[in-house]
Amino acid sequence: MATNIVWHKHEVNKQTRSDKLGQKPRVIWLTGLSGSGKSTLANLLEKKLFEDGKLTYLLDGDNVRHGLCGDLGFSDKDRVENIRRISEVAKLFVDSGTIVLTAFISPFQTDRDFCRNLLQEKEFVEVYVDVPLAVCEQRDPKGLYKKARNGEIKDFTGIDSTYEAPVNPEVHLEYKDESAEATAERLFNLLNEKGLI
Numbered sequence: 095m096a097t098n099i100v101w102h103k104h105e106v107n108k109q110t111r112s113d114k115l116g117q118k119p120r121v122i123w124l125t126g127l128s129g130s131g132k133s134t135l136a137n138l139l140e141k142k143l144f145e146d147g148k149l150t151y152l153l154d155g156d157n158v159r160h161g162l163c164g165d166l167g168f169s170d171k172d173r174v175e176n177i178r179r180i181s182e183v184a185k186l187f188v189d190s191g192t193i194v195l196t197a198f199i200s201p202f203q204t205d206r207d208f209c210r211n212l213l214q215e216k217e218f219v220e221v222y223v224d225v226p227l228a229v230c231e232q233r234d235p236k237g238l239y240k241k242a243r244n245g246e247i248k249d250f251t252g253i254d255s256t257y258e259a260p261v262n263p264e265v266h267l268e269y270k271d272e273s274a275e276a277t278a279e280r281l282f283n284l285l286n287e288k289g290l291i
């Protein structure tokens with residue numbers, strides 16, 4: 095723990111940057127099982143926001159685990175640290191005026207709340223990508239469920255590691271048998287209707 099450190103206030107700050115960009119920075123936090131569609135939907139949503147002239151940044155589980163969180167595995171303790179680091183990074187991006195999208199399983203409510211509590215009111219938008227385990231397992235885009243079922247991977251979310259569904263998310267994106275594009279459109283409309291983007 096560092097001591098004897100002070101916080102510096104800068105004249106160019108979140109407000110001045112947001113004003114310049116003409117947008118309200120925030121974190122759109124997608125949570126759900128592996129294969130629920132977090133990355134696909136975040137990617138489609140980011141494309142739409144970016145095309146609408148917004149400055150965006152997508153933090154994605156697999157990508158972040160190649161760098162910033164490359165030293166972490168999938169024990170509960172490592173997942174907590176993973177989400178803690180990502181939350182702090184997301185906060186810095188919000189401070190830069192950016193609209194951040196995140197695509198992490200983020201299985202624990204307290205960790206999602208940790209990010210919420212780092213930010214100001216309305217800056218954290220929790221989106222529950224609610225897809226039944228059976229559908230995720232059927233999709234199995236990376237073949238990981240198969241490996242988890244035959245014991246090649248331990249601590250796999252939904253199989254032998256806990257997923258806590260959000261208690262009170264801003265958006266509950268319920269499963270429908272439809273294309274990813276249609277679900278992304280539904281998500282965009284829900285966010286819009288609720289004034290969250």
Ligand SMILES: Nc1ncnc2c1ncn2[C@@H]1O[C@H](COP(=O)(O)OS(=O)(=O)O)[C@@H](OP(=O)(O)O)[C@H]1O
Pocket residue numbers: 127128129132133155156159168172173174176177197198199200201236238247248249250251255
């Ligand atoms: N044991 C285990 N459990 C869950 N997921 C696993 C595991 N091992 C590897 N993977 C791959 O890692 C991706 C999840 O990383 P996250 O950083 O999102 O996980 S977490 O939020 O820290 O729980 C996850 O990506 P998504 O499928 O995009 O969710 C998997 O591809």
Ligand SMILES: Nc1ncnc2c1ncn2[C@@H]1O[C@H](COP(=O)(O)OP(=O)(O)O)[C@@H](O)[C@H]1O
Pocket residue numbers: 126127128129130131132133134135197233235270272273274275277
């Ligand atoms: N309606 C849908 N929404 C999102 N993904 C879908 C949908 N229907 C099928 N898919 C497919 O499901 C898979 C979801 O994988 P991915 O986006 O990597 O999920 P996650 O990031 O949650 O692990 C992709 O192969 C995607 O094409």
